[in-house]
Amino acid sequence: MRALPVFVRLAPALAATLALAGCKAESAAPPQAEAPKPVQVAEVRLAPTTEARAFTGVVKARREADIAFRTGGRITARLVEVGQKVTAGEPLARLDDSDLALAVRAAEADLSAAEAQSRQAGADAARSRTLLAAGHVSVAYDDQRVAAARSAAEKVASARASLDLARRRLGYAQLAAPGDGVVTALLAEAGQVVAEGAPVLRIANPEERELVVQVPEAAVAQLAEARVLAGFWARPGETLPARLRELAPQADGALRTYTARFSLPGAPDWVAMGMTGTIRAEATAAILATLPLSALHDRGQGPMVWKLQRDRVTAVPVEVVSLGEVTATLRGALAEGDQVVALGPQLLDPASRVRIAGTRAAATLR
Numbered sequence: 001m002r003a004l005p006v007f008v009r010l011a012p013a014l015a016a017t018l019a020l021a022g023c024k025a026e027s028a029a030p031p032q033a034e035a036p037k038p039v040q041v042a043e044v045r046l047a048p049t050t051e052a053r054a055f056t057g058v059v060k061a062r063r064e065a066d067i068a069f070r071t072g073g074r075i076t077a078r079l080v081e082v083g084q085k086v087t088a089g090e091p092l093a094r095l096d097d098s099d100l101a102l103a104v105r106a107a108e109a110d111l112s113a114a115e116a117q118s119r120q121a122g123a124d125a126a127r128s129r130t131l132l133a134a135g136h137v138s139v140a141y142d143d144q145r146v147a148a149a150r151s152a153a154e155k156v157a158s159a160r161a162s163l164d165l166a167r168r169r170l171g172y173a174q175l176a177a178p179g180d181g182v183v184t185a186l187l188a189e190a191g192q193v194v195a196e197g198a199p200v201l202r203i204a205n206p207e208e209r210e211l212v213v214q215v216p217e218a219a220v221a222q223l224a225e226a227r228v229l230a231g232f233w234a235r236p237g238e239t240l241p242a243r244l245r246e247l248a249p250q251a252d253g254a255l256r257t258y259t260a261r262f263s264l265p266g267a268p269d270w271v272a273m274g275m276t277g278t279i280r281a282e283a284t285a286a287i288l289a290t291l292p293l294s295a296l297h298d299r300g301q302g303p304m305v306w307k308l309q310r311d312r313v314t315a316v317p318v319e320v321v322s323l324g325e326v327t328a329t330l331r332g333a334l335a336e337g338d339q340v341v342a343l344g345p346q347l348l349d350p351a352s353r354v355r356i357a358g359t360r361a362a363a364t365l366r
Contacts, residue, residue, distance in 0.1 A: 038357035057213030061204035
């Protein structure tokens with residue numbers, strides 16, 4: 001049998017060696033880097049947001065007072081009705097003044113008696129001075145007469161003051177309007193016995209009207225800088241400018257709300273007292289960002305968005321203020337012009353490399 005050439009016998013081994021070397025070379029080649037993921041981004045646009053609150057109240061007069069008699073007695077006549085306009089000094093009601101008239105006559109009698117005693121004491125003091133000069137009476141006796149004359153003069157002054165007071169109280173039997181206004185309430189009727197200072201009726205000055213509302217404590221801080229408008233149920237669609245005039249320093253014990261009075265400068269005549277109105281206060285709440293709903297993501301630590309930094313993404317925690325149909329209003333460490341991933345944030349992680357496939361200037365993907 002003829003022997004094969006050497007290269008023929010070595011060919012299979014050489015082929016196996018070359019194949020093995022090729023495998024090692026392939027395994028030693030460096031792995032290719034992961035290609036950047038294309039992402040759709042949205043640019044952050046910040047804008048101030050306004051927070052609006054509405055409070056319902058009643059139109060009242062700024063100056064309103066309960067009117068009372070300055071003396072007690074039985075009411076004999078009431079001369080006004082609710083809603084009637086009155087002028088300063090106009091009679092409103094009268095008391096039975098018979099007892100007061102008797103007090104005046106008694107004071108007049110006391111004054112007459114005091115004056116008579118004063119004249120007698122003065123004459124005695126004059127005679128005492130004459131007798132003292134002639135040496136017929138002692139100095140002590142003269143001092144007594146002079147002191148008695150002074151005491152009688154003071155009694156006259158006291159009786160005269162009592163008469164003036166009695167006459168004034170007689171005048172108090174007629175209740176007069178302290179100023180121009182409108183009668184808004186009747187608190188007593190004819191025939192009723194009232195004490196001194198007990199309210200009989202209420203008068204309001206309609207020239208200055210204001211809307212009185214109750215404000216919860218959470219809304220008190222924003223009232224000072226809020227833009228306020230007043231609307232009225234009787235005139236839907238019409239609004240008037242309003243201004244906070246007074247805010248109660250202490251909350252109501254039962255309602256736990258603060259009474260706020262809003263003036264209505266230049267209010268038209270149709271704004272009547274007792275009318276129901278609503279105060280709408282709008283104040284700037286914060287600077288917030290609006291982004292697509294699809295940009296929100298939660299990895300178990302609260303809502304966040306992916307913010308682009310070159311070809312990488314960084315997680316930015318956010319607070320959701322409100323949600324719309326396709327957008328979300330957010331509060332977080334976002335600046336004007338920042339780019340965030342607007343679509344598919346759940347497919348990314350901090351190690352992901354990305355490239356921008358498209359940019360939406362508006363904060364919506366609609």
